[in-house]
Amino acid sequence: xxERLRHPWPDxxxxxxxxxxxxxxxxxxxxxxxxxxxxxxxxxxxxxxxWLGPAPKGTSIEEQFQTMQATSLNPPPSAYTLxxxxxxxxxxxxxxxxxxxxxxxxxxxxxxxVELAPARLRRIVIPVIRLLASVPSVVYGLIGILVLxxxxxxxxxxxxxxxxxxxxxxxTGAGVLVAIVIITVRITPIMVALICExxxxxxxxxxxxxxxxxxNPVRAILAVSLRAARPAIVAAAVLATARALGExxxxxxxxxxxxxxxxxxxxxxxxxxxFRTLASTIVDYHEGLAAPALGSALYAFALLLLFSxxxxxxxxxxxxxxxxxxxxxx
Amino acid sequence: xxxxxxxxMRPGREMKSGPGRRSSPLSWRWTDRxxxxxxxxxxxxxxxxxxxxxIYMGVRGVQYLRPSLLGSRPEVSxxxxxxxxxxxxxxxxxxxxxxxxxxxxxxxxxxxxxxxxYGRPTWLARVVESSIEVVAGTPDIVIxxxxxxxxxxxxxxxxxxxxxxxxxxxxxxxxxxxxxxLIALPPIFTxxxxxxxxxxxxxxxxxxxxxxxxxxxxxxxxxxxxRSNMATGVTLxxxxxxxxxxxxxxxxGQTLRIETEGSNPVLGLLKGTGSTLxxxxxDNSPAGEGAAPQKAYAAAVxxxxxxxxxNLIVGRIGRSQADSMGMNxxxxxx
Numbered sequence: 001x002x003e004r005l006r007h008p009w010p011d012x013x014x015x016x017x018x019x020x021x022x023x024x025x026x027x028x029x030x031x032x033x034x035x036x037x038x039x040x041x042x043x044x045x046x047x048x049x050x051w052l053g054p055a056p057k058g059t060s061i062e063e064q065f066q067t068m069q070a071t072s073l074n075p076p077p078s079a080y081t082l083x084x085x086x087x088x089x090x091x092x093x094x095x096x097x098x099x100x101x102x103x104x105x106x107x108x109x110x111x112x113x114v115e116l117a118p119a120r121l122r123r124i125v126i127p128v129i130r131l132l133a134s135v136p137s138v139v140y141g142l143i144g145i146l147v148l149x150x151x152x153x154x155x156x157x158x159x160x161x162x163x164x165x166x167x168x169x170x171x172t173g174a175g176v177l178v179a180i181v182i183i184t185v186r187i188t189p190i191m192v193a194l195i196c197e198x199x200x201x202x203x204x205x206x207x208x209x210x211x212x213x214x215x216n217p218v219r220a221i222l223a224v225s226l227r228a229a230r231p232a233i234v235a236a237a238v239l240a241t242a243r244a245l246g247e248x249x250x251x252x253x254x255x256x257x258x259x260x261x262x263x264x265x266x267x268x269x270x271x272x273x274x275f276r277t278l279a280s281t282i283v284d285y286h287e288g289l290a291a292p293a294l295g296s297a298l299y300a301f302a303l304l305l306l307f308s309x310x311x312x313x314x315x316x317x318x319x320x321x322x323x324x325x326x327x328x329x330x
Numbered sequence: 331x332x333x334x335x336x337x338x339m340r341p342g343r344e345m346k347s348g349p350g351r352r353s354s355p356l357s358w359r360w361t362d363r364x365x366x367x368x369x370x371x372x373x374x375x376x377x378x379x380x381x382x383x384x385i386y387m388g389v390r391g392v393q394y395l396r397p398s399l400l401g402s403r404p405e406v407s408x409x410x411x412x413x414x415x416x417x418x419x420x421x422x423x424x425x426x427x428x429x430x431x432x433x434x435x436x437x438x439x440x441x442x443x444x445x446x447x448y449g450r451p452t453w454l455a456r457v458v459e460s461s462i463e464v465v466a467g468t469p470d471i472v473i474x475x476x477x478x479x480x481x482x483x484x485x486x487x488x489x490x491x492x493x494x495x496x497x498x499x500x501x502x503x504x505x506x507x508x509x510x511x512l513i514a515l516p517p518i519f520t521x522x523x524x525x526x527x528x529x530x531x532x533x534x535x536x537x538x539x540x541x542x543x544x545x546x547x548x549x550x551x552x553x554x555x556x557r558s559n560m561a562t563g564v565t566l567x568x569x570x571x572x573x574x575x576x577x578x579x580x581x582x583g584q585t586l587r588i589e590t591e592g593s594n595p596v597l598g599l600l601k602g603t604g605s606t607l608x609x610x611x612x613d614n615s616p617a618g619e620g621a622a623p624q625k626a627y628a629a630a631v632x633x634x635x636x637x638x639x640x641n642l643i644v645g646r647i648g649r650s651q652a653d654s655m656g657m658n659x660x661x662x663x664x
Contacts, residue, residue: 014545015448022441022458025515029461035479036472105372108365112373116366121377127641128380134637135383136573138608139630142615143383146623185379192376218355218362218369239467246469249575249608253617279471286580289478290497299479302472309467 036306039299042292046080051300055083061259065285068293079293086261087301090275093176093262094251095244098183103237105184106191107226113192114199115221126196132189141250144182149173149254152272161269169273174256177271182254183247187240194239198232199225230323238316242309245279252280278305391631394624400632404586404610410622416629418587419610422503423572423636425599426582426606429507430514430571435564437511438518443548446526466516474580477509481581490601491591499583502591504600506581513574514567518560525559526552562647569640572633575608584609607633 009017043051055061064082071079113125153173162171202225210220226233256274259281264270276284278301288294355363402415441458449455465473481490482500490502529552537547583589583603590598605613607629612618614626 009543009545011543011545014543014548015444015450018440018444018448019454021437022444023454025437025441025465026457026461028512029464031480032468032473032476035476039475039479105376108369108372109376111369112376116369117373125377125380127645128384129376130645131634131638131641132380132383134569134573134641136575136608136633136637138573138575138611139387139633141617142611142626142630143386145615145617146626147386185383188376189380216355216358216362218358218366222362222365242467242469246471248469248471249579249612253612253615257617279469282471282475283576283579299475302475305469306472309469309472310464313463313467 033306036299036303040296040303042080042296043082043300046077047082051082051084051297052088052304053083054085059083061086065259065288065294065297068297069285069288069291071291071293073292075291075293080296082297082300084278084297084301086259087276087278087281088304089261090255090259091245091277091279093275094179094183094255094277095241098180098187098244099237099241101180102184102188102191102240103233106188106195106236107233109188110192110195110199111221111226114196115217115225129189129192129196133193137186137247137250138253140182140186141253144178144250144254145174148178148181152178157269157272161272165266165269165273169258169260171269171272172256172274173272174254175272175274176255176262178254179251179275182250183244186247186250187243190243191236191240194232194236195229198229202228231320234316234319234323238312242312245277245308245312246305247277248279248283251277252283255280257284387627387631387634390627391634394628395631396628399625399628404605406586410624413614413622413625416607416610416625416632419605419607419629420632422578422582422588422604422606423608425503425588425604426507426510426578427568427571429503429600430510431564431567433508433511434514434518434567435560438515438563438567439522439560442519442522442526443552446523447544447548447552462516462519465512469576470513470574471576471580473509473512474577477505477577477581481505481508488601501581501583501603502601503582503604506577507600509577509581510571510574513570513577514564517566517570518563521559521563521566522556525556528559529555558647558650562644565640565644565647569637572606572636572640573608575612578606578609579612582606582609584613586613607636 055064061083067081068075068079113122113129117125150173152175153171156177157171157173165171206224206228207217207220210224211217215223255276257276257280258274259276260274262270262273262275266273282298282301285294285298289298355366358366399415400420401417403417404419405412405414407413441462445455445458478500480486480500481502481504482498484498486500487498489504491499493499533551533555534547537551538544542550582605584605585603586605588599588604589602591601591603592598610629611626611633614622614629616623
């Protein structure tokens with residue numbers, strides 16, 4: 001047997017074997033979509049796409065989860081009622097600000113690191129950024145829940161604010177603000193690493209050419225380097241958004257884990273109100289996966305996440321197409 | 331706005347800076363000065379936050395991390411001092427990493443070879459590449475749910491335990507490791523493919539000219555020359571596996587200690603349940619049941635040290651590569 005392996009393979013057999021292995025991955029991805037889709041199907045069957053909508057007055061999604069969990073192995077159709085808008089809203093509420101803040105800070109600080117910082121600082125900062133980009137998200141979650149949540153709860157939220165919403169929700173500190181901060185801290189190093197790499201690979205002569213034409217260095221960076229790095233910036237934003245959407249454990253730790261939709265009518269207090277995202281709900285309720293209705297709901301959330309990841313990567317590809325003219329990499 | 335500033339876009343204005351002299355920022359347009367100021371603020375702010383996180387975790391490590399924690403097993407206790415160490419989570423992390431790599435590396439390298447060296451028909455190669463991109467973009471929690479659905483099939487019952495009622499538990503080291511291999515797959519694939527594409531064509535041509543077949547060229551010429559790329563990919567894959575929490579929480583059964591299943595020690599371990607450093611941190615944080623923040627900090631510091639070590643390895647491999655130009659700092663983040 002070993003002797004046969006040691007002999008050189010005929011080329012076509014090698015090609016077929018390697019190709020089969022590669023196809024296995026494609027089959028696996030299809031299987032993933034099918035499996036998640038099949039398990040999510042009952043929710044679509046009973047609610048259509050209506051499960052994405054807001055709950056009717058007087059019911060909350062938490063009660064719906066309890067109904068789902070309480071039913072036996074053969075739940076009545078009524079147990080499948082789901083109105084998950086608070087979760088979708090919560091996901092958007094923490095993802096969009098975090099990505100917007102993160103991308104701005106990432107672009108500016110990449111410029112700083114690559115073009116402005118003294119070489120000695122750069123040699124320290126780059127490994128640290130790389131480290132922060134690969135720190136497990138649960139560590140950020142730990143810092144969030146042990147440091148930021150108590151700080152916000154004790155110092156930023158005034159007793160008056162706690163009283164003002166005490167009839168609907170209890171403010172502990174875990175909520176929108178901490179979640180946005182933690183997600184931003186989580187995704188910014190990833191974006192900085194990608195954008196820095198693109199900025200570094202812009203040929204020096206391009207920028208020098210601009211400076212030789214009389215433009216000041218900052219304008220040269222903005223107009224030449226940054227323009228050349230645009231595909232990498234898009235790629236970084238797409239990747240960061242995907243990470244932020246799919247971040248489950250970390251958000252479940254710092255979001256207060258209540259399926260509450262923070263209300264802007266509460267003014268600044270809305271920043272401290274707890275919420276849930278689609279991904280963190282899966283973590284919070286994973287012990288109820290055995291209940292068919294609840295399990296199906298969680299798989300429906302997973303399907304939505306999978307779908308948004310697909311949409312993100314396709315739209316990133318489409319945005320990058322016209323930008324490729326001056327691209328350096330990415 | 332009557333100040334005179336250097337503006338090449340408006341001819342007729344006098345340039346303040348002469349040849350060979352740097353223009354001072356004071357003479358620039360205000361938008362440029364603003365951009366400069368913001369770049370400095372953002373950059374220094376980022377450095378400060380980064381330093382704060384690293385120093386904070388370092389202090390916590392010195393405070394709470396004791397060598398005895400690494401060698402003792404977790405215990406169930408009401409007091410924080412009685413809960414033991416995290417030997418089992420460390421072993422769990424190692425076992426999962428091993429399973430994930432054993433499954434992912436051959437898959438990823440074989441498909442990278444096929445895509446880069448054969449890749450016919452072209453559309454099929456594109457399909458394979460896109461599906462790996464899809465895997466890379468899929469949140470780990472979705473992969474974990476997929477794994478649960480997969481391993482709760484009755485067909486796959488041998489890979490985990492079966493409960494009294496005949497339901498398949500679906501949670502085991504094998505199940506979690508298999509899903510971990512999906513997480514490690516994209517970095518290994520990308521690194522290997524990029525390495526193969528960077529091998530100059532004349533090396534292949536020289537091998538073909540000597541009468542070697544394609545597969546012999548791959549084995550004797552290409553694989554040895556992309557070894558360092560593969561090593562980078564594998565290291566990145568390891569750091570992805572080590573850092574993942576969602577798959578562990580959903581698929582490893584969440585027992586404090588490693589519990590084996592059945593009598594065969596190896597098979598029983600693979601079918602058994604346990605925890606990893608990440609799930610240990612999660613469980614001991616106020617969000618989990620343990621509420622032992624000191625242990626959570628200590629385990630988090632161990633995680634950080636592991637990631638730091640892996641980063642150093644990647645950096646060393648990157649430097650030793652012949653084409654080590656640039657800073658290569660974004661390598662393998664995707």
